[in-house]
Amino acid sequence: MTPTSSRTRVLVIATDPVVGALLGMLLDPAQYEPVFPQHGERPEDALARVRPPLVILLDGAQEAARSDLFLARAQRSRAALLLFAPTGEAGATPATAGTRSVPWIALPIDRAALSRALGEALARAAAGSTWSVAGTILGGLLLPPVVKSSVLAAMSLLG
Amino acid sequence: MTAGHGRRRAPDVLTAPRDGRLLALPARDAATWRPPAPPALPRASVLPEEPPHTPDQPASPDTPSPDGGTRAPMDALRAALAGHARGEPISDALVESLRRVSRDARTRGITAERLLIDFKLLWYALPEVRTLRQQQQSDGLAELVTLCIREYYKPGP
Numbered sequence: 276m277t278p279t280s281s282r283t284r285v286l287v288i289a290t291d292p293v294v295g296a297l298l299g300m301l302l303d304p305a306q307y308e309p310v311f312p313q314h315g316e317r318p319e320d321a322l323a324r325v326r327p328p329l330v331i332l333l334d335g336a337q338e339a340a341r342s343d344l345f346l347a348r349a350q351r352s353r354a355a356l357l358l359f360a361p362t363g364e365a366g367a368t369p370a371t372a373g374t375r376s377v378p379w380i381a382l383p384i385d386r387a388a389l390s391r392a393l394g395e396a397l398a399r400a401a402a403g404s405t406w407s408v409a410g411t412i413l414g415g416l417l418l419p420p421v422v423k424s425s426v427l428a429a430m431s432l433l434g
Numbered sequence: 435m436t437a438g439h440g441r442r443r444a445p446d447v448l449t450a451p452r453d454g455r456l457l458a459l460p461a462r463d464a465a466t467w468r469p470p471a472p473p474a475l476p477r478a479s480v481l482p483e484e485p486p487h488t489p490d491q492p493a494s495p496d497t498p499s500p501d502g503g504t505r506a507p508m509d510a511l512r513a514a515l516a517g518h519a520r521g522e523p524i525s526d527a528l529v530e531s532l533r534r535v536s537r538d539a540r541t542r543g544i545t546a547e548r549l550l551i552d553f554k555l556l557w558y559a560l561p562e563v564r565t566l567r568q569q570q571q572s573d574g575l576a577e578l579v580t581l582c583i584r585e586y587y588k589p590g591p
Contacts, residue, residue, distance in 0.1 A: 293586070294536075297553075297579050297582055298583070300554065301579045301580065301583075304572070309550065311546045314543045315543070382583050383580050386580070
């Protein structure tokens, strides 16, 4: 049995429990430990409880991907995010991922490709290239582009 | 067991338990040897308990199991997994059973974590899987999961 402490905890968030379980089984057991929200637990609460270095949002969890609260908490905890979407229904995911600057990947996927994607997401987070919470929040507001860019610049100065 | 009891000892018999190692059992023990019983599952599981066998009244596919679920999805899943372990292609029955497990799990509030444990218990308990080496068991499961995800997301007719 692989020691838990040596593995990276991955929070898997999915609306469909079967999809979540399948993806959890696809994680390389030598490297990753899948963790899931408890029954009825909100994604942001699971994030606060587990504090994982990596979060996988499956197609059914698009609401979490669009949640400013969730993304703000993920950013604060420096967790890497990765969105997954089925190949045939990937339309909404790239749009969400593009707005948030979150990497996404299409399902189905094999274990090797999944490990590569997780490794890249972790490396991306470690390098400080995270998603844009501010940009997304502002993106949803009807503000002139000049105002948005000014606010974003001010927020970036504030760190 | 030691020699010197005044009569010839029966030859040992090699038998293969679930971990693939050969054990030498005395012949009189080998005839009655059975694999150890699987561990008891927590009740919040989609795995149904085995009902009493009643050959005259076969269970309906939707007969509720004692823990409130239906036997059919997990039975169908077990059969489909065994078929895959024997090299058979993924069947529509497997995908349909996964969808039914999903509906059942959502209705009863069963988490993905519990399902993951149940799926693994099903897989590693299969006789077809027990005969494989550990790495083969793990690789076979990963391959099966990829196929399941692909079929699960395949658009319907």
